[in-house]
Every structure is written in C-alpha cells, then in structure tokens.
Amino acid sequence: MPLDELQQATTAAVDADWWRQAAVYQIYPRSFADTNADGLGDLPGITSRVDYLKSLHIDAVWLSPFYPSALADGGYDVDDYRNVDPRLGTLDDFDAMTQALHAAGIRVIVDIVPNHSSDRHEWFRAALSSEKGSEERNRYIFRDGLGEHGELPPTDWESIFGGPAWEPVGDGQWYLHLFAKEQPDFNWSNDEVRQDFLKTLRFWSDRGVDGFRVDVAHALAKNIGYENYPSKEELAAMPWDGTHPIWDRDEVHDIYAQWREVFNEYDPPRTAVAEAWTDADRRPAYARASGLGQAFNFDLLQADFDAAAFKKIITFNLAQAAAAGSSTTWVYSNHDVVRHATRYGLPAVGDPDAAKKWLLHGADAEQLDAALGLRRAHAATLMELALPGSAYLYQGEELGLPEVTGIPDAQRQDPAFFRNKGVEVGRDGCRVPLPWSTSGPSFGFGESHAHLPQPAGFGQYSVAAQDGQDGSTLELYRKALKLRRELQDEESLRWLPSEPGVLAFSRPGGWVCITNFSAEPQPLPAGELLLTSAELTAEHTLPAATTAWLRA
Ligand code: NOJ
Ligand code: CA
Numbered sequence: 001m002p003l004d005e006l007q008q009a010t011t012a013a014v015d016a017d018w019w020r021q022a023a024v025y026q027i028y029p030r031s032f033a034d035t036n037a038d039g040l041g042d043l044p045g046i047t048s049r050v051d052y053l054k055s056l057h058i059d060a061v062w063l064s065p066f067y068p069s070a071l072a073d074g075g076y077d078v079d080d081y082r083n084v085d086p087r088l089g090t091l092d093d094f095d096a097m098t099q100a101l102h103a104a105g106i107r108v109i110v111d112i113v114p115n116h117s118s119d120r121h122e123w124f125r126a127a128l129s130s131e132k133g134s135e136e137r138n139r140y141i142f143r144d145g146l147g148e149h150g151e152l153p154p155t156d157w158e159s160i161f162g163g164p165a166w167e168p169v170g171d172g173q174w175y176l177h178l179f180a181k182e183q184p185d186f187n188w189s190n191d192e193v194r195q196d197f198l199k200t201l202r203f204w205s206d207r208g209v210d211g212f213r214v215d216v217a218h219a220l221a222k223n224i225g226y227e228n229y230p231s232k233e234e235l236a237a238m239p240w241d242g243t244h245p246i247w248d249r250d251e252v253h254d255i256y257a258q259w260r261e262v263f264n265e266y267d268p269p270r271t272a273v274a275e276a277w278t279d280a281d282r283r284p285a286y287a288r289a290s291g292l293g294q295a296f297n298f299d300l301l302q303a304d305f306d307a308a309a310f311k312k313i314i315t316f317n318l319a320q321a322a323a324a325g326s327s328t329t330w331v332y333s334n335h336d337v338v339r340h341a342t343r344y345g346l347p348a349v350g351d352p353d354a355a356k357k358w359l360l361h362g363a364d365a366e367q368l369d370a371a372l373g374l375r376r377a378h379a380a381t382l383m384e385l386a387l388p389g390s391a392y393l394y395q396g397e398e399l400g401l402p403e404v405t406g407i408p409d410a411q412r413q414d415p416a417f418f419r420n421k422g423v424e425v426g427r428d429g430c431r432v433p434l435p436w437s438t439s440g441p442s443f444g445f446g447e448s449h450a451h452l453p454q455p456a457g458f459g460q461y462s463v464a465a466q467d468g469q470d471g472s473t474l475e476l477y478r479k480a481l482k483l484r485r486e487l488q489d490e491e492s493l494r495w496l497p498s499e500p501g502v503l504a505f506s507r508p509g510g511w512v513c514i515t516n517f518s519a520e521p522q523p524l525p526a527g528e529l530l531l532t533s534a535e536l537t538a539e540h541t542l543p544a545a546t547t548a549w550l551r552a
Pocket of ligand 2: 035037040042087
C-alpha cells in the first residue's frame with residue numbers, strides 16, 4: 001500500500017475509536033449561552049463559546065435537544081426531528097456551530113428522542129384528525145378505551161412523570177404516553193416510523209454529526225395487545241428479562257441493528273450511546289458493536305461516596321463493557337439528577353431520590369455540607385478522569401455548580417413537578433443557566449433574564465471568577481482533562497493495594513490515581529505528584545476526600 005494510503009487508513013482506524021475514552025461535555029443548549037437576549041440559550045451561543053470549550057480539553061460535546069419544541073419536557077418533546085427550534089437558531093447556525101467545534105477538535109453528538117414525539121409533531125396532528133384504525137393513528141399507540149363509550153382508559157398504568165399514561169382523544173380512543181401527555185409514544189412495529197428515524201440519522205450524519213445519544217433506548221419495542229392488559233401492579237411485578245410488555249424487550253435490538261448499518265455507512269462510523277435504564281446484565285446488548293456501540297451505566301451516580309462501593313462498580317463495568325467489545329461510561333451529573341456537588345454534601349449521598357426528597361422538603365440548609373460536597377466532587381471527578389472509558393460531564397460541573405434550590409413554583413418548568421405535585425420537585429435545579437460573569441443581568445448568560453432564575457451569588461461560581469484562579473474547580477477540570485489526554489493509553493487498569501477507605505490504581509505508562517474516600521488522612525505513596533484535587537497539607541499524606549495523580 002502506498003505510504004499516503006497507509007497513513008490515511010491508519011488515521012481512519014484511530015478516528016473510528018475516538019469515542020472509547022472520550023471526555024464528553026453535555027450541553028443543555030437552552031441554558032448555556034444566550035446571544036439574542038430572549039432568556040433562552042441558543043446555537044450561536046454555543047458557537048460564541050467554542051474557545052471556552054476548547055480550553056476545557058474535552059473531546060466531544062453532546063447537545064441535549066435543540067429541535068422545535070413546545071418545551072413540555074425541556075425539548076425532549078420534539079416537533080420536528082430534522083430542524084432547529086427557531087428560538088435557538090437555524091440549520092445554518094447548526095452548521096456554523098458544528099464547523100467551529102470541529103475546527104477546535106471537538107466532536108458533536110446530538111440527542112435523538114425515538115420513543116415519543118411531541119403532540120405537535122405533524123404525524124401526531126394527522127393522527128388526531130384521522131379516524132380510528134387509520135394509517136395515521138398507527139404511527140402511535142392508540143387503543144380503545146373501556147366502558148360503554150370508551151370513556152375509561154385502556155389500563156390503569158401511570159406515566160413516569162406521574163398521572164395516567166393514557167390520554168383520551170374524544171372518540172373513545174386513547175393514546176399511550178410513558179412520559180408527559182404532550183409526548184405520545186411511537187409505534188415502532190410500524191415500518192414507516194423506522195424508516196423515518198433512519199432518515200433522521202442520515203440527515204444529521206450528513207451534516208457532520210459524529211454521534212448520537214439515544215433517549216429512553218430501552219422502551220421503543222412494545223407488546224401491547226388489545227386484550228388482557230396487565231394491571232399496573234402486574235406490570236410492575238413483571239421481570240425485565242426481554243419479555244416485559246414495555247421495557248427492554250429483546251426486539252428493541254433489531255431496531256439498533258438497523259441503525260448500526262446506517263452508522264457504518266459513514267467514515268468514521270457514527271457512534272451512539274444508549275440511555276437505557278436496564279438491569280446491569282442486559283446493558284451489553286445495547287453496547288455491542290452490532291448495536292449502538294456504547295451504553296450509559298449510572299452506577300457511580302447512584303453510589304455512596306465509598307471506596308468499596310466505587311471499586312465494585314468500576315470492576316464490574318470495566319469487565320462488562322470489555323466483554324461486549326465496548327468501553328464503559330462514567331457519569332455523576334446530567335440534566336435529570338441533583339448535581340453531584342450537592343448530592344455529596346447530603347447525608348444520603350448515594351440515593352438520588354433521597355436528594356430529590358430533600359429538595360422537595362424545602363432544601364433544609366442544615367442537612368447540607370456544601371464545602372464537603374464540593375470537595376468530594378473534586379475528588380470523585382479526578383478519579384473518574386483517570387479511569388479507562390468515556391467520562392460524560394455535565395455543563396456547570398466544571399464550575400462546581402450546586403443544585404439550585406428554592407425555585408419559586410411559578411417559575412418551574414419540569415413536567416415531573418407539575419404532574420406529581422408534592423411528590424417530585426423536578427429537575428429544574430440542575431438546568432439553571434450558566435453564570436459566565438460575576439455580575440450583570442443573568443451573570444453573563446445573556447443580556448437579559450435567564451429562563452430559569454439564577455440565585456443571588458451565582459456569580460461566585462462564574463467562569464470569570466474562576467478563570468486562571470489556582471485551586472478553582474474550573475482550573476482543576478482544565479488541568480485534569482489536559483493531563484488525561486497526555487496520559488491516557490490502553491483501556492486497562494490495575495488495582496494497587498490500599499488502606500480501607502482508599503482506592504488506588506495504575507494505568508499503563510505509570511499513571512497512578514489514589515483517592516481517599518475516608519474522613520481521615522491516609523498515607524500517600526511515593527512518586528512524582530502530577531495533580532491533586534485539594535491542597536496537600538502534610539508530606540506523604542493524602543487528606544480526607546482527596547484524589548492525587550502520580551507518576552510511579
Ligand atoms: C430521558 C431524558 O434524559 C429526560 O430528560 C427526559 O425527560 C426523558 N428521557 C423523556 O424523554
Ligand atoms: Ca436566545
């Protein structure tokens with residue numbers, strides 16, 4: 001093979017694996033940066049911050065939905081899968097953003113929401129104005145209601161956000177919505193639905209998108225007959241073994257096999273990561289190369305800040321991902337959970353639901369040790385960034401942002417709050433627009449207000465306040481991500497002997513990471529100190545809740 005061809009082939013091979021150990025930064029576009037003073041972040045806002053993103057040394061951004069949407073569920077209710085919400089920009093703005101990110105060496109992942117559309121999608125509107133049994137209705141899951149005139153729902157099932165999972169349409173039929181009523185579920189047994197999503201995957205891939213994050217990947221295939229429906233109790237008691245009527249059915253993988261063929265039409269192949277809240281032992285089917293290629297595990301996100309718990313999770317997930325031919329994924333925060341700087345400062349650290357309850361009941365300040373939370377967050381992140389596999393970071397965690405508490409009810413947006421009054425506080429507290437400057441309207445997010453209220457004092461977390469400041473969260477992320485790029489080698493890890501409450505491992509090339517999860521100082525092994533998550537106060541000693549990177 002001539003040399004230039006060989007070089008090209010080698011580059012393509014290297015490129016094809018870019019995702020395996022990538023640091024991926026999740027952008028929630030409506031809360032990132034607003035360039036036209038309407039209070040909503042937009043795509044030109046992302047483009048205007050490419051230098052900032054580059055300064056983080058991340059490999060990719062994942063954009064939560066930016067498609068046209070009534071925002072019944074923060075954009076996860078999509079009106080049109082192949083367009084941009086006019087409030088966020090245009091397709092030209094999308095192209096300009098992608099170009100600028102690519103020029104900065106940052107890949108682009110978009111969110112694809114295949115389980116449901118919004119009720120404003122043209123297909124759903126057509127379904128509503130068509131008859132029972134029509135082709136239009138067959139793209140969604142319409143069923144006859146019970147009772148003489150269909151006035152009762154087909155089942156007593158509840159939606160994830162609370163309230164009934166069926167909505168009547170006035171002619172005796174009801175449609176299924178696992179989430180908000182503005183999010184009707186697609187019928188994936190219908191080939192038209194399948195073909196349309198293949199078109200969408202190609203549409204964005206043709207525009208240069210490098211990968212996809214697949215929303216609710218485990219719910220697409222359903223088996224919902226017309227008779228003998230299980231009750232909600234029966235449904236809840238059914239095992240998730242591939243035969244459940246809704247969740248994680250085996251047939252869902254036929255869909256992803258088809259998607260994989262589309263991904264592989266591109267060079268390098270487009271990547272995908274499944275958001276599949278399945279039983280751990282069923283993740284490999286999503287993560288294998290013939291499927292989506294990678295799957296989230298949310299195990300660390302749900303773990304206590306505890307050495308033994310972390311070790312078990314890390315060992316399990318590395319082995320499992322490797323057996324599937326994939327690499328694993330680490331996540332502490334995203335747009336759906338209480339931010340980890342806050343979670344780690346609460347008594348029931350490992351239980352995101354407990355954190356939500358704490359928020360619900362007035363976010364009692366006495367229960368929160370914010371300084372400890374942030375310190376542990378730094379330690380956990382520095383450990384995460386030393387692990388083999390991909391690290392998924394959520395915008396604002398690089399600023400150490402806490403969960404915003406006390407958003408007035410009237411300003412809340414999350415359907416989980418409204419549909420579940422008094423039971424769920426919702427996810428608005430982690431979606432508050434980023435502070436870029438120490439003062440000014442919306443702390444530099446834009447020239448006017450922010451669509452979710454920022455608390456007074458948010459400026460102390462701003463990029464401006466932390467930029468260049470030694471010891472700031474931002475500089476810790478920058479240094480760690482830069483070093484990670486230099487040190488990252490093969491996807492392997494070797495545990496080193498350590499005291500109880502401490503985890504230590506080495507990576508190829510002599511990179512050692514040691515984390516003290518305990519509340520007492522612990523001995524620090526010898527080696528060249530590369531980076532620590534907190535200042536060291538005594539020689540050869542690793543303080544409580546601190547991580548150090550060394551070269552052995
Ligand atoms: C998971 C997304 O992360 C969440 O934000 C959304 O509400 C649901 N899927 C429904 O699309
Ligand atoms: Ca805007």
